[in-house]
Amino acid sequence: MNATDQLQQMLDWFPGGDQLIARSEHIPSSQTPEPYKSLLVHDHHMTVTMEQFHRSPLQVKVLARRREGDIYLRHIVLERCDNGRVVQFGIVRFDFRYVTDEVRDQILAEQTPLGRILINFNVLRHIDLGAIVRIWPGPRLQALFGCPAEPPLYGRLATIFCNQKPAVDLLEISAPVANAATA
DSSP states (O other), rough: OHHHHHHHHTTTTTGGGGEEEEEEEOOGGGGTTTHHHHHHHHOHHHHHHHHHHHHHEEEEEEEEEETTTTTEEEEEEETTTTTTOOEEEEEEEEEEOOOOOHHHHHHHHHHHHHHHHHHHHTEEEEEEEEEEEEEEEOHHHHHHHHSSSSSEEEEEEEEEEEEEEEEEEEEEEOOGGGSSOOO
């Protein structure tokens, strides 16, 4: 599946997906401007990358959730613990068949960012960067980030393999740098 189709599928998982993103385009990683390139073009957990960039631990806030058997979907934001500023929006699809019940229960508790849970439980994981996308935010994403429709935002589509199985599909969108860490 190409990046545009994958992104649209993820937006369709919840009502109002058309209000999140006005338009988007898949771009080569090499065309991603800094600091977004450093934030997105890698195979590490976004939780760790964002914490380092924003110089603050992060907390997760679940905006919407849905569960269908072993499949758990959610819209989230990651917020700085020190000031509550939103630094990332995400859409997550998790297949619980590939993790222990204890990991599943921690994810369902919705208290800790996903990356931190996988690290804390030492889940054997690999992150496959699927695509970088340039995004013009729709009204819902503009409201979450407190940003205008221009300039565009940047995000990534990725898959996390847990114990060598494709367990998590992600859309991770960085907040505008203007809303980034304060010194």
